[in-house]
Amino acid sequence: MNSSLVIYNTLSRKKEIFTPLNPPLVGLYVCGPTVYSDVHLGNCRTFVSFDLVFRYLLYLGYKVRYVRNITDAGHLEGDRDEGDDKFAKKAKLEQLEPMEVVQKYTIGFHDVLRLFNTLPPSIEPTATGHISEQIEMIKKIIANGYAYEVNGSVYFDVEKYGGSNDYTILTNRQLEDMLNNTRELGGQEEKKGRLDFALWIKAKPEHLMRWPSPWGVGFPGWHIECSAMSSKYLGDQFDIHGGGMDLAATHHTNEIAQSRACNHTSPAKYWMHTNMLTVNGARMSKSSGNGFLPQELFSGDHPLLTRGYSPMSVRFFMLQAHYRSTLDFSNEALEASDKGYKRLMSAIALIPKLKISKTSSVNIDDIRNRCIAAMNDDFNSPVLIAELFEVVRLINSVYDNKTSINSADLEALKVLVNDFVYNILGLTDDSNSTNDDLSKIMEFIIKLRNDAKSAKDYATSDLIRNGLQEIGIQLKDSKEETLWNKL
Template sequence: MDNGLHLYNTLTRKKEQFVPLHAPGVGMYVCGPTVYSDVHLGNCRTFVSFDLIFRYLSHLGYKVRYVRNITDAGHLEGDRDEGDDKFAKRAKLEQLEPMEIVQKYTLGFHEVLRMFNTLPPSIEPTATGHILEQIEMIKLIISNGYAYEINGTVYFDVKKYSEKYNYTILTNRNLEDMYANTRELGGQDEKHGRLDFALWIKAKPETLMQWPSPWGLGFPGWHIECSAMSEKYLGAEFDIHGGGMDLAATHHTNEIAQSEACNHTQPAKYWMHTNMLTVNGVRMSKSAGNGFLPEELFTGNHLLLKKGYSPMTVKFFMLQAHYRSTLDFSNEALEASEKGFKRLMAAVTLIDKLSVSGENSFDFDALKTRCLLAMNDDFNSPVLIAELFEAVRMINNIYDGKANISAEGLNKLKELVQNFVFDVLGLKDESNDSGNLKEVLDMVIQLRTEAKENKDYATSDKIRIGLQQIGIKLKDSKEGTTWSKE
């Protein structure tokens, strides 16, 4: 299928024509959350971005198997296997069983993504549900000569692997510099090399989450779960592997090494990464005190926020930046996105009120082509949104009687809005989430209309001003009165 789609491949560091391995099927694996704490905004940006990709590939006619894992095993704090067990720490802190922690934060993660109107993945496997697959992969890596066991812990041999394969192929880092810059870790003298990482970790007696294995009781390392689950559901070779850019240097680098050591082939053809978040130009982080939870953005309950913003406003804000670019949060930027999103939705609600008359004043086919070209250019949502605001201009001009639209043109316009605003971007009109607000406002507007007809302008103005004070703006035209949220 020649779709014209080009995407940036982190592996080759250039844009490439997207050619699926098994079209019309597409396999996509995205690293999901570690569910031991609330999902943070950086996670949300990644999942909103890959939801956009999932939606657009489906729009092009591909049958996409989208796999997004849940990390619910007791991994250690650091990339190099040091620190305490995350789940054990949280379970002790909240006085819960580890799987209660998993359930609590998994439900919270799903609720946040529901508020962002993302589609669920095709499969959402858990690390604890695939211990056997991870053990079998580790056994094969050992038999192929790329891992070794010491005192119940299995390590991946990076030096041995690097003799045949390029360990830094994803990041293009210098391997010798990596050895020189990697610090010695206390208690890990048993490892053959500083860059070696754990595939299986021996459990301490007090470890809450542990499983039997050929090497004794223990639990899997962080990286092996994604290699095992992506192979199980997508095969040894699949199309797209994605995640945040922070995963590339260690997690994804080690995934490639594990899969190649096991199957002698690269697991994914295209690697895609979303960029970081900043706040007023400073990188978002817990240590900087400028990190936001989604709920804090929605409620405005944060020292850096002037007010709260709706989920669709935040999603629209994210989509206004390309997934590979840095996204900077500020009150001014959020307020601008809020106005832009309301303007877009206000225009969408006018479509059913447009009057068909004469020939089209606008070329809707050309607009559709430009929308496709934007998305075909590495899923360029900012350019797509700019094209959709051209549609907003068209709608407003037609509604105001400054331009014409035919019946055929109206159908094309409706299809374009449905395809790109709702199906591809995954936006929704939040006024529909306000219970019976529409019915109440329709009744209030009718009362105001009757007051005007009776020349009771004092009541008419009182209704208009009162609605404006609670954020409802009325617009009068020859076609009647419409409303929108300010």
């Protein structure tokens, strides 16, 4: 095990040395999607970030139980239990049964994450598959005096809980300020306090998703599902709980309160949150018209895009920003990232062509140690990528016979690339899937150029090279062959 890994803990608001509760097992819970619409890019950024965390913990030798839930119960739209049922609304709009909506968008979610090459979680539980666990947890919270039933609905008593517990421990807000700033909601008179949230909601006659309970027919509130499922599969307390930063103030705050009220302990030792997405400096949102669906980013079919980008280019782009940093989308940033990704893959493709020397002027162990140091610093993927571009420089230098490498260091280089590029960053070379036809064309063009050079027709040879450069294709000559890559 590597004991030097540090994680920024939202709970303590500082970096802490990672010490698993039950090594070598690590419990990781990440809030998954609500599957009533297409997965948006903010979700993808979160899941790619925690895929990096999952992969690196595995690299360190831990056995990781990664649980990512699917929210498929018909909870309401607002954090304070107001509004319409999301699934019923979508089902009526698309003329489907609610579970058809769930199936459709769950499949779409998995398809998108597969394109981003994320590893599947160890367990992917659904809210509807764990209704009994949620009911049992609610019963315990009531028995412990932190919840009350009114007309078939059950609410968590925030002010009573806050009397002996720090309700805002995750966000460091003042409970009194929250009470003063919370508006009165129409139709919510049955709640004792304005911050009280629903654990169980009585179903109206027209509500489509409903289950029997000790308090009548109804459905669970949003927050209780994650508490029930995380405790079932990871225990009352586990190692890491993750999600987007937008979940911290309400959903994760209420998860902590529920778990402490039920199990008398905080659910997770470390809380990790990914930052938001922006577009050209403005917050990404559907209402602003600057939101992207992943498929729009891949196809380029969006008013703010000049072209499409491959899933691996987008993954590389996401990993070039630290998970706690704002990630700003722009055509310029995506173009630069796409070029960087292709430069990395082109260098890796040269490795089988490197000449072995008896001596070596490289230090692969030093590079590996710097890569590990980057990841041990709160999963700092931007610094790791910077170190990998030093690897790119080294590969090109060896290929150009400016640096020597022996067989042992070459094997160590191959292992380094496999570990950090493929296994940890989760990148794959997707150029082969799109460039098969182009490869055949380039073979023909390179042959024409070589024929021109053999005939000492250097003007035609230069014309071909420069023309390809102008359209974004670079030629690289060596004594043995000419290679090409897209800029």
